[in-house]
Amino acid sequence: MPQYFRDSPESLVPDALAGFAAAHADLVAYNPDHGYFHTRHIAPARRVGLVSGGGSGHEPLHSGFLGTGMLDAACPGRIFASPHNRQIFEASRAVARADGVLHIVKNYTGDRINFGIAAERLAHEGIRCARVLIDDDLATDSDDIAVGRRGTGATLIVEKILGAAADEGRGLEDLVALGTDVTRRARSLAVAAAAHTTPQSGTPAFTLPDNVLEFGVGIHGERAEGTTPHAPLGKLVETMTDQLLAALPDSAGARVLALVNGLGSITSLELYGIRHAVAKALDDRGVGLDRSLTGTFVSALDMRGFSLTLFATDAEALRLWDAPARTPAWPL
Amino acid sequence: MPDQPGPKGLTHTAVMDWMTRFAATVRSVEPELTALDQKAGDGDFGANLVTGLDGVRRALDALAAGAGNGERDRRGPDAPLDAAARVFLDDVGGTSGPLFGLLFQELADALGMAADPPGTAALALGTAAGAAAIQRVGEAEVGDKTMVDALVPAARALASCEPTADPAHALHVAAVAAHRGARSTTDLRARRGRASYTGDHSRGVPDPGALAVALLFASAHAELTSLSRLPVS
Numbered sequence: 001m002p003q004y005f006r007d008s009p010e011s012l013v014p015d016a017l018a019g020f021a022a023a024h025a026d027l028v029a030y031n032p033d034h035g036y037f038h039t040r041h042i043a044p045a046r047r048v049g050l051v052s053g054g055g056s057g058h059e060p061l062h063s064g065f066l067g068t069g070m071l072d073a074a075c076p077g078r079i080f081a082s083p084h085n086r087q088i089f090e091a092s093r094a095v096a097r098a099d100g101v102l103h104i105v106k107n108y109t110g111d112r113i114n115f116g117i118a119a120e121r122l123a124h125e126g127i128r129c130a131r132v133l134i135d136d137d138l139a140t141d142s143d144d145i146a147v148g149r150r151g152t153g154a155t156l157i158v159e160k161i162l163g164a165a166a167d168e169g170r171g172l173e174d175l176v177a178l179g180t181d182v183t184r185r186a187r188s189l190a191v192a193a194a195a196h197t198t199p200q201s202g203t204p205a206f207t208l209p210d211n212v213l214e215f216g217v218g219i220h221g222e223r224a225e226g227t228t229p230h231a232p233l234g235k236l237v238e239t240m241t242d243q244l245l246a247a248l249p250d251s252a253g254a255r256v257l258a259l260v261n262g263l264g265s266i267t268s269l270e271l272y273g274i275r276h277a278v279a280k281a282l283d284d285r286g287v288g289l290d291r292s293l294t295g296t297f298v299s300a301l302d303m304r305g306f307s308l309t310l311f312a313t314d315a316e317a318l319r320l321w322d323a324p325a326r327t328p329a330w331p332l
Numbered sequence: 333m334p335d336q337p338g339p340k341g342l343t344h345t346a347v348m349d350w351m352t353r354f355a356a357t358v359r360s361v362e363p364e365l366t367a368l369d370q371k372a373g374d375g376d377f378g379a380n381l382v383t384g385l386d387g388v389r390r391a392l393d394a395l396a397a398g399a400g401n402g403e404r405d406r407r408g409p410d411a412p413l414d415a416a417a418r419v420f421l422d423d424v425g426g427t428s429g430p431l432f433g434l435l436f437q438e439l440a441d442a443l444g445m446a447a448d449p450p451g452t453a454a455l456a457l458g459t460a461a462g463a464a465a466i467q468r469v470g471e472a473e474v475g476d477k478t479m480v481d482a483l484v485p486a487a488r489a490l491a492s493c494e495p496t497a498d499p500a501h502a503l504h505v506a507a508v509a510a511h512r513g514a515r516s517t518t519d520l521r522a523r524r525g526r527a528s529y530t531g532d533h534s535r536g537v538p539d540p541g542a543l544a545v546a547l548l549f550a551s552a553h554a555e556l557t558s559l560s561r562l563p564v565s
Contacts, residue, residue, distance in 0.1 A: 084425070084430075085421065085430050086421065086422045086423075089421075110427065112471075113427045113431075113469055113470055114427070114430075116468065116469035116470070117421065117427075117430045117431065117433075117434060117469050119469075120434055120437075120465050120468065120469060121421060121437075124437060124441075146523070
């Protein structure tokens with residue numbers, strides 16, 4: 001039974017926040033009164049502040065992507081829990097620019113409501129505020145799910161592209177349209193061979209038989225609709241690639257950006273092997289791979305699994321993707 | 333010739349006493365609210381509401397002692413609602429508490445902008461704006477078994493009153509409508525909020541958030557019709 005390295009279940013998040021702030025003091029600052037991080041370096045041309053946030057346990061999302069070319073503020077909640085509206089409201093007030101503030105929100109009920117309350121409070125103070133909702137998870141693409149698809153890996157792509165666009169001085173409506181379009185052209189799927197360890201109890205959130213994969217997991221340890229036999233990697237990646245490509249809008253061209261993302265306790269060795277399999281699967285299907293990113297960016301504590309995000313690119317998106325960014329965790 | 337008790341308006345004192353009365357009422361029924369929320373929900377609603385109202389009590393004491401929010405007249409009828417809004421938005425966990433904060437914020441704005449003392453028109457405006465804000469954020473409709481099931485009928489009832497009607501009468505109509513709306517949630521299956529995850533377990537249990545909305549309007553009505561205090565001359 002693996003245990004987390006920490007003083008107590010309660011200390012895990014606060015100690016990590018303090019450590020992160022100190023480790024990256026040249027780039028970010030933590031506001032202890034209201035519980036948010038903000039960048040120390042703002043692109044002078046920015047007219048809109050970019051704010052995101054969500055539960056802790058998904059590191060390096062979101063705080064790792066604070067800085068020039070990406071986010072202005074990030075609001076960490078408790079583990080797998082939405083940040084409080086006060087954190088979001090105060091962070092938004094602090095980083096709002098001439099054209100207001102944009103919230104980048106993963107589609108979960110708690111996040112939607114808390115960002116929504118913050119937005120009402122901002123409107124009440126006369127601060128312009130809009131939202132881009134990330135809902136890229138193909139596993140939850142069903143008419144039976146009233147709340148819609150979950151937000152996962154595409155969040156990173158949206159944060160990168162919108163950050164670069166914001167640095168060019170674009171306005172709020174323009175950024176909302178761009179972020180909405182990027183989300184529309186991105187889909188993700190995640191698989192896991194083992195659940196994450198629940199911090200409170202130190203036990204796995206769920207157990208799987210040997211040689212069975214949970215197919216379509218979320219990033220909070222939610223079980224998937226179904227399991228699949230632990231097929232050879234090539235076959236697994238082909239299945240995922242086919243499903244993702246089929247779900248991209250028909251208008252999308254045959255060129256993609258791939259995000260190969262570890263969910264917490266998968267090795268770099270495996271991730272690069274997955275990256276290799278993805279490239280082969282795309283090539284076999286005549287789909288061009290314009291860009292890729294491989295590593296752990298949107299995790300689910302120590303879940304043993306990975307997610308694959310495909311984003312239908314265009315010249316504009318690639319230009320913004322390639323723009324420089326300086327944050328604690330952006331690797332390019 | 334002593335003053336005769338007359339109809340009360342929504343003065344600063346009356347609104348202070350309304351909030352105090354609401355807090356006392358919620359405290360007295362908190363075990364019942366918690367029991368309901370444990371049957372269908374996550375069980376924290378009653379405690380969150382009481383925590384918020386304790387904070388409101390402290391904020392009202394501070395207001396009476398001369399503290400204030402620099403932007404507002406701390407003796408205005410809106411000041412107690414503004415204090416309640418801040419506490420519920422900033423310091424209450426979960427989602428229901430901060431949503432109540434939005435209602436208080438809209439009521440404070442409407443009473444603050446009204447002629448002195450504010451009456452039925454301001455109550456109708458604030459309640460409708462509060463209901464709209466809560467529906468924008470929570471995306472709940474009437475029938476989803478949430479606080480909206482009591483708040484929307486209350487807003488409609490107030491809107492149906494003459495703007496110049498005695499606010500005590502308007503609040504009676506609103507309290508009855510909110511109470512009926514809250515009772516109507518008993519047989520519903522929750523479609524929003526934590527209770528929506530409990531499926532049919534939520535049937536047979538009224539929604540605690542809707543009941544709390546009904547108590548808010550009942551408290552206001554009771555405050556304006558109580559003749560326990562002589563009008564302040």
